[in-house]
Amino acid sequence: MSDKPGFLRRALDGLYFASGVAAALCLIAILLLIVAQMVARWTGEIFPGAPNYAGYMMAAASFLAFAAALNGGAHIRVSILLNAVPEKIKWALEVWCFGIATATIAYFVYYAYWFVYWSWRFNEVSQAQDATPLWIPQSVMVVGGGILLIAFLDNLISVLFKGNHRIGDNTVDQSFGE
Template sequence: MFESLNRNLNKLYKISGYIAAIFLIFVAIFILIGISSRIFGFYIRGLAEYSGYCMASASFFALAYTFVEGSHIRITLFLEKLSGFKKRIMEIWCLAIASFFSGYLAFYFIKMLIISYKFQERSEGADEILIWIPQTSVAIGSTIFFISVLHQLILIIKKN
């Protein structure tokens, strides 16, 4: 059962990485449209805001994938100096702290999303979009990141 869950979570992290890549493509498209619109003399409201929303979404969806792949800045320089039991204890401690803070981050973003939806808040930019729409992807991405950190903690604890 644990191996099946492990495979499915790794698929989730990979899908999260693909979603981040799609949002980055949207950022590039919005920037190119913005540049083209200036050249050809027309204006599209909210392009800067939409590219910002897509960049935030890409960042948060990429967190889980890059964490699992080992691409985040980690404390490996410190951990390389340790070995055996001390290294294992330090890895567990670091992942436990990271799980706590990433869980708090996910909780906060979900809470912020619920409040924005409840009060129907709109952005202050030219687009005046309902702000809960871009916040949804940030909340989902941060939740997947929390799951990935907790998953790594469980893997380290489970490892003999």
């Protein structure tokens, strides 16, 4: 069998990468909003809603970065316990952990979807001067959560059928300082 990853694997990795890039662009947007607000203050102009937009971008950056961070090994994991147990128990713990995480994020995404739906249905807007429809920034929470759900499910399936997850090795280099 070929070592070349299949279409689905490339598509999923591309989705996680694109989500991480979108999160990085949200951070750049925060910087630009802060600079624009500073320039507006210096020139005596008003930039209504700038703090709200920065807050929306911060939430978007967080949710869009979750899947890329998970697969990059940046999420906190209790590997001390996993490294101390035999392989069969380790496999069962991995399945249990990814199963619980997948179920939890699925629960979150389901209710986040309905949260966004009702915000849209009732035409809720922000209380600031900009009166942004709240379903727009809230929908990024559903998208980012959905991508994280896919990432957890991807890792759960990988553990079940291949015996190992796809989370990047995030261990400290033992030769550091030598």
